[in-house]
Amino acid sequence: MTSPAPLLQATDLYRFYHVGDDETRALRGVGLELRAGELTVLLGSSGSGKSTLLTCLAGLDDPDGGQIQIAGTRLSRRSEGVRARLRAEHLGIMLQSGNLIPHLSVLDNVRLTGQLLGRDSEDAARRLLERLGLGERLSAFPSQLSGGETARVALAAALAHGPQILLADEPTAEVDADTEDRVAAVITEYVHAGHCALIATHSARLAGHADRVLKLKDGRWQDE
Ligand SMILES: Nc1ncnc2c1ncn2[C@@H]1O[C@H](COP(=O)(O)OP(=O)(O)OP(=O)(O)O)[C@@H](O)[C@H]1O
Structure with a gap:
């Protein structure tokens, strides 16, 4: 039996940052596929490229090389209009910055995308x-x-409209073990309902819930 087409596919991603004369090679040839029903956890030490990868996969930054497809449609190097439409149709995005609207209440922030x-x-x-x-x-x-x-409000805001793909950056930073288990239960249930998730974390406890664990080191998959 062939497995279903991936909901998200990335091939050979490169992302270099330039500050003055310095170059940081944040991603160096990274590829991955996310399939329905799978929780994938992304591990790696600080600075290994996790946030850079999530930001590129979310279409909020363009990789310098490689390609990203969301539900079979190319996301990378498209107009902001096309990227915004793909994001709205398919993605739930939770970034470390929280990306909440300051003048809206918690409930209204979570309802916003659905509205x-x-x-x-x-x-x-x-x-x-x-x-x-x-x-x-x-x-x-x-x-x-x-x-x-x-972080948990931002996660709720990413999930409330029922996207196919969740991309989340450290949703359990700064929480106790019980709260982390609550977050893991919500994400696991969402994935088992036929969606997929890529979660960047430093938490071994959260990684324990994963169907698959990927490890980044210096912008590459570890052990490659
Ligand atoms: N906007 C930027 N300009 C220059 N360098 C950057 C920028 N964003 C990230 N970097 C660098 O790229 C590398 C990867 O950073 P990234 O934030 O993706 O790592 P990370 O694995 O998410 O780290 P953490 O676990 O601390 O969040 C780091 O060396 C970082 O300093």
Whole structure:
């Protein structure tokens, strides 16, 4: 039996940063495939290229070389309009910066993408936030949240509209073990409903829930 086509496919990605005369080779020939029903965890020490990879896969940055396809459509080196449409249709993105709107409450931040796509459900947003341990923080504003709360609200905002692919950067930074298990349960259930996720983390506990673990070292897959 052939396995289904990947929801996300990246081949031979390169990303170099230039600051003055210095060049940082953040990605050096990285490829991967994400398939429905799979939770993939991305490990690697600080500076190994995890955030750079996620940002490229999300279409928020263009790689210097290589190609990215989302659900069979090329994402890399497309106009911002095409990238925005692919992001909206297929991706849930949670970045380390939190990417929350400061003047919207927690609940409204989580409902926002669904509202823009015409798939808003206040009940579903509330339930998701409650499952992530944020039921008491629905009317708080982003500036009033701790680092761990901000990350979980950003995760809820990435998931609430039901995207096919979740890309998340350290969703459990700054949380205790019980809270980390809640986050892992939400992500695992989402993936087993036929979606896929790539989660960058430093947490061995979170990696324990993965179907597949990939390790980056100096912008390459370790052991390659
Ligand atoms: N905008 C940028 N300009 C210049 N260098 C950058 C930029 N972003 C990242 N880098 C460099 O690229 C390399 C990879 O960084 P990246 O943030 O992708 O690593 P990471 O694995 O996500 O690290 P962490 O676990 O600390 O978040 C690092 O050497 C970093 O300093």
